[in-house]
Amino acid sequence: MHGRPEYTTQELMIVAAAREIADGEVVFVGMRLPIMAFGVARLTHAPNAVGLFECGIVRHRPADGMLYTMGDPPNQVGAAWLTGTVQLMGMLQGGRVDIGFIGGAEIDRFGNINSSYIGDFAAPTVKLPGSGGAADIAAMSGRVLAIMNHENHRLVPKVSYVTSVGYLGGAAERAACGLRRGGPAAVITDRAILRPHGPDRELHLASWHPGESAESVSANTGWSLRRLPNAHETPPPGAAELEALHRIDRDGFWRR
């Protein structure tokens, strides 16, 4: 190690997600990684980003204290607004939210996400917890960032159930069903970052994380993954980004 900071894959994912947030943007923050990503963005390049939490919390500065869930007391003290879910989701519907974070069990090559049922919904092989607010965030945010674990059985050609709408069978289908904006802008996994490309907005390989390669990422993707012309290695977290992250997550709970 010669001046290159050490980091975990989780930390790389958090920092990569933080980099997607531009200064001044209004962000619908999800649980776990996105909470940390919002905090890192605020403390580094996006000091004026605003965080919305679907339980009814708006924050300017990141919470000071460990959060297991978005509704924990440290996320409430010092909030910029404590309100209801309908108020914040209503503003999402009104077009006031730039970015939304979501996750799920399965994602397909057009960025559709399943967090409801594996198999037939009338007789599922696995019953997943369901949408929560993800279907709303996917439908109505200015753009969507998905966070996933990168495995063959999670990145599939076609999800068995679309909980959170991506580009359906291609971008024209998203528009045709009546959605006015949005769609996935990036999928951040533990191996790579995928981005939509071309008229159909199919997910392409944009960058692979250090230690991975275009080939290793493809081998763990359930469809024939095409790569962007300028695909490259994901830049590792910088010292300032890691320092910000360690300030927010002092015990490392979300970075293991």
Next chain:
Amino acid sequence: MRDKLVDLKDAIAELVRDGDSVVLGACLEPMIPFAATHELIRQGKRDLAMIAPISDASTDMLIGGGCVAKVIGAWVGNVSGGLGHNYRRAAEKRVPRSIAIEDYSNFALGMALTAGAYGMPFAPLRSLLGSDILKSNPRFKVTQNPLVDQPDPVVLVPPLKPDVAVLAVQRADRLGNSHFWGNTGLAQEAALAAERVIVIADEIVETPVILSDPNRILFPAFRVAAVAHVSAGVHPSPMVGAWRRDNDFFADYHARSRDREGFLAWLAEWVLDLPDHAAYRAKLGAGLERLRISGAAPAAAVNYAAD
């Protein structure tokens, strides 16, 4: 106004009937009255339709306890652990019984309760277009916005009017006036839409305390059927200014509920073998005291003077 202070046991016995639709805890992760969850299971309530805007592991416990016939829900699981093992067993293997599932998103559930609260025939949404939630929940309809000429599909969500809402608050008086602070989730919509509201108050105070700050009242006392005083009734979920989240408790529940036998042992230990919430608190012992928030971050006083 009448005195509504009753034992939780009596409130659940008298106000929740088999087959009722129930929303229990509507703030998503915090402020979930698990004391009422346990009492519903202890009293053997059956065929409930749980309206579930997350409510953390409460819905999963009720399903495992055999109380639930239907989930009208956006999310059922365990926020700390992920999947809800009882929800999975019921949906996949009909253990302990089969359940019907009506899929919602959080916004759809919130707007359905809004429609229920305000007597609207439906709520129009621009969410869920393109989602398979429209296929697995046939109660939603997509229609053309009748007010414009260009194509504009809108999702119509039917109103939801729960038979019972069980909601936690920091403090209440004996008449049903209550103060709530922190994020509100869907608690206000749930209270205004429900036929009967049961308030679980962490503390009982005199009426002037509540009426000194009427903006902090989330729903009016005339909509409240009963008030139960249960300290730490939200454990293991948090309550702003009172209780931290007991994350280890959620994680332990998640691990032990992985198989049916483990869940039944957990249920016996923490619910069925305990007569009431006082016994539950005593069993938690010093662990509960460690969760008590002792710091002070008071809001500035506001002036309601009329002249």
